[in-house]
Amino acid sequence: MTLVLNEEMAPGVGLLTLNRPDVRNALSFELRQQLIDALADFARNETIRCVVLTGGPDVFAAGADLKQLSRMGPIDMLEASPERYWQAISAFPKPLIAAVNGLALGGGFELVMHADIIVAGQSATFGLPEVKLGLLPGAGGTQRLPRAIGKSPAMRFLLTGDPIPAPLAAELGLLSDVVPDDQVLEAAREIASKIARRPPLAVRMIKQCVLNGADLPLDAGLEIERKSLQLLLASEDKAEGIAAFIEKRQAVFKGR
Known part of the structure; x- marks a missing residue:
């Protein structure tokens, strides 16, 4: 199954869409591999100058694949080396814009924070609820969120696991743009197209x-x-x- 769809949405602009809608785009290892493979293809494609990443109109990604995670012990996680996926996303050399509708929780939120620009719908919701499961964010959440919004507000959301509505996320400086829900992808495309015309x-x-x-x-x-x-x-x-x-x-x- 194709878990990450890729296409050219406008001249010079690539579009990646997470494609596990039946499980709210839970980030399985298979999806993450397809995502970094698609990013690598766009990195090699000289005609693509900016990339938009979305989960679709209803949800960005609700987090890690908990069923997959529940079967793993420390050695399994060590051997899986999931940090390699995140390192590959961090190393993507072209501008990456996250276009967020619906939920971006846990690993989904951490994926959003790997983007260079974040465009969100008015009803989008962000959060790192791992503490509620006896866990902690393991893909950079404890490091990226404080750097993005400051220690005190970051600790407030990391320690409670409370959600962050898009308007509040914008006030905290996490988002670049908040637009009506049905305009998220178009707003991201407009920004990406403008970047694609730059040197x-x-x-x-x-x-x-x-x-x-x-x-x-x-x-x-x-x-x-x-x-x-x-x-x-x-x-x-x-x-x-x-x-x-x-x-x-x-x-x-x-x-x-």
Whole structure:
């Protein structure tokens, strides 16, 4: 069964759709493997410059596959090495936009937090309810959520397992956009299409600067930024961008 659908939703924009609606897109190991395989395909495809990830109009992902998890002991988990899936998503070099309708809980929420931009419907709900099961978020939730919204609010939701409605998530700075539920995918497509028209090398460098510098001292982050800018000065896209600006025409960027 195809657990992750992939297609080109607009010129330069790839779309990935989680496809286990019968179990609210529970993140089985098989689904995660198909997801990173699809991301790898888009990473290699030079015509794709931005990717949108969704779970469909009703639910993003309600969490890990608990039936699968219930059969696993410590050694099984060690051998399965699920961190490799998350590391592959973190390493995806192109902009990744999460388009969220419905529930994004547990591993589903952690998957959302791996995205660079998050667009959510007004009735979307986020949460890390693992504590209610005697567990804790194991795919970065205890680390990414405090970095995204600060220690105190993150602890409040990590320790209680309470849900975070989309309007509150936006107030906390977790989301980039909140739109009507039936406009989520279109809003994500519009942002992705705009990014796809930008020079690919500059886009990639900006993502690298932000992610690589996030946990470094400011001086080290600024050094990464300076070196990245110096590299871009040698690109054909830089010359094209400046020429198009001076000539008052639309730039044509080729990623070189």
